[in-house]
Amino acid sequence: MNRSHRPRLPRLSRLPGLMSIALLLALALSAPAVQARESLAALTEQVRSTELAFARSMAERDLAAFTRLLAPDAVFVDDLVARGPQAIRAAWRAYFAGAAAPFSWAPEEVQVLDSGTLALTSGPVLNPAGVRIGTFTSVWRRERAGHWRIVLDHGCPRCRCP
Numbered sequence: 001m002n003r004s005h006r007p008r009l010p011r012l013s014r015l016p017g018l019m020s021i022a023l024l025l026a027l028a029l030s031a032p033a034v035q036a037r038e039s040l041a042a043l044t045e046q047v048r049s050t051e052l053a054f055a056r057s058m059a060e061r062d063l064a065a066f067t068r069l070l071a072p073d074a075v076f077v078d079d080l081v082a083r084g085p086q087a088i089r090a091a092w093r094a095y096f097a098g099a100a101a102p103f104s105w106a107p108e109e110v111q112v113l114d115s116g117t118l119a120l121t122s123g124p125v126l127n128p129a130g131v132r133i134g135t136f137t138s139v140w141r142r143e144r145a146g147h148w149r150i151v152l153d154h155g156c157p158r159c160r161c162p
Helices: 012-036 040-059 063-068 085-096
Strands: 070-077 081-083 109-112 118-126 132-142 148-157
Touching: 040 063, 040 109, 040 118, 040 132, 040 148, 063 070, 063 085, 070 085, 081 085
Parallel strands: 070 148
Antiparallel strands: 070 081, 109 118, 118 132, 132 148
16 A cells, blocks of 8 residues: 555644644634624613713713723814813813803714724703703724723704704
C-alpha cells in the first residue's frame, strides 16, 4: 500500500489549538443570534427609559446625573454649539441653578436602528405651566457595556406655522 494516498491525521499536539479555533468560530457565529434575542422593542424601551432619566435629571436638579448620560464626544446644538461633556455642562449649568426646572421634556418618538447601536428620540419641550415651547431631537449611541449615551441634541423653538 502506498503511504502517500492515506489521509493525514492531525497530530495530537495540534488538537488543543484546533479546538480553540473551533470554539472561537462557534462563538463568533453565534454572536448575531445572541444579539437578535434583544428585540428592537426591548431596545426602544431602554432608550425611552434613558431619555426619561435624562429629563428627570433636570426635574430633580441633578447636573451630575445629566452629565453621566453624555457621551465623551457629545454635541449639543442650541444658539451656540457645545462639544463634549464639559462644554455642555457649562452651557446647561444655568438651567440647573434654580429650585424649579425652567422646562421639561419627554419622548414622543423613539426609533432604534436595526443594528441596535443608534437611536433617535424626539418630543415636546414644555415650560413650567405645561405649555409647549419647543421640540427636542436627540441621537443616542449604545456603548460597549450596553449603556445608552447621548451623542447629539438639538432643540428647536415652537413652530409658528400659519
